Amino acid sequence: MKKRRLISFFLFLLLALTLQAANKRFTLVIDAGHGGKDHGAPGAISEEKNLTLKYALAFGRLVEAKCPDVEVIYTRTTDTYLTLHERAEIANRNNADLFISIHINALDGIHTARGFQSYTLGRGETTGDKGLKMNADVAKRENSVIFLESNYKTVYANLNGNAPELDIMGEIIADQNRERSVYLSRLMQQEVCKATGRQNGGSHQNNLAVLRLTKMPAILLELGFISTPDEENYMNTEDGHTKYPMGFYNAFIRYKEKYDNSIDVPYRVGAEGRRTPPAEPIRAPEPEAKPAEKKEQAAPRQKAATTRKEAPAAPPKAANEDRPVFKIQILVSNGVLKAGDRQFKGLTGCDFYEEGNYKKYTYGASNDYNEIYRLRKQILDKFPEAFIIAFKNGKKMNVNEGIREFKKNRQAGR
Structure with missing residues (x-):
């Protein structure tokens, strides 16, 4: 009975936090891993704590410059130690909508590995024996900073990944996120x-402490292996400094367009209250x-064009303007676009x-409404927003209100 009351209380608390979050700016917390006395993994020419700070600040500044509706909070902006x-x-204190922790991977001894990886909270059961061992090594290394803290036995009492009973609220929040x-x-x-052109090291799950303690969607990034010379060298180049944050930003924009419901997507409110076009992904210029x-390149492009999927035909225009007319909003422009403009991506009748x-x-x-709902699903590959x-x-x-009226009319047979 007591456990049931606790679960009910936590569900109520979660609902209250969700409703509160809907009325505020999107808050992104960027965590530069390690810092201060916690140097992280050592490389031949750099240290993890310095690289993570460099990339965290570059990513945050990009978001601040291009997303006026996002509040960016850094866990650290200098070489500071934080538990x-x-x-x-x-x-948690800032009711963040998203938490991203940036780290650099490493292997001991003469072993060599490459690849960009990302981690979410979990136990990694589905990654196989090799992946499970790799995940266990990452968890051990990233969680090892706990032992620098004097009260770690009290603060992290529930972090045993093999424990049959885990913290109730942590489980509820984890399931939601x-x-x-x-x-x-x-x-x-x-x-x-x-x-970046770096090797894809895959998406993994593990019981990482910094993710376990957050109460919102959270991921930990491992940019590459500082123990592998070519990977460490790239992370110290200007190209890496430009392209890693570009990749972070593009992924963040796609995530936010899907999950940020605080304002109408894909349009954003600017600093002066005007509607502004949505933040666009950044792409590196194609080499000429x-x-x-x-x-030689012309033939493959022509071949691809012939196999392109036909655009769905637009349904007839609705005749009854006295009832709700549903449409799919696909893009915004400063001026009138001509029929066949490439921004329509092959759609006609816009x-x-x-x-x-x-x-x-x-x-x-x-x-x-159901007809438009089905039509939207057909064009999501072209216009996911x-x-x-x-x-x-x-x-x-x-x-x-339009949907409610549509349902009411349908029930009445009108």
């Missing part, structure tokens, strides 16, 4: 490896092909409405 508990507490953490971890693997290469100084383009229109809006008598209305 794992203090790092997590910074995120695990899906989002894993999603971001996979995005990081895609975007960072694409930006040499004259001899251009001819329309727009004006709001503020922008032309907001839509795809499809129907009194049947697309969302449904509603109009009535030519005026934009609250989409939830």
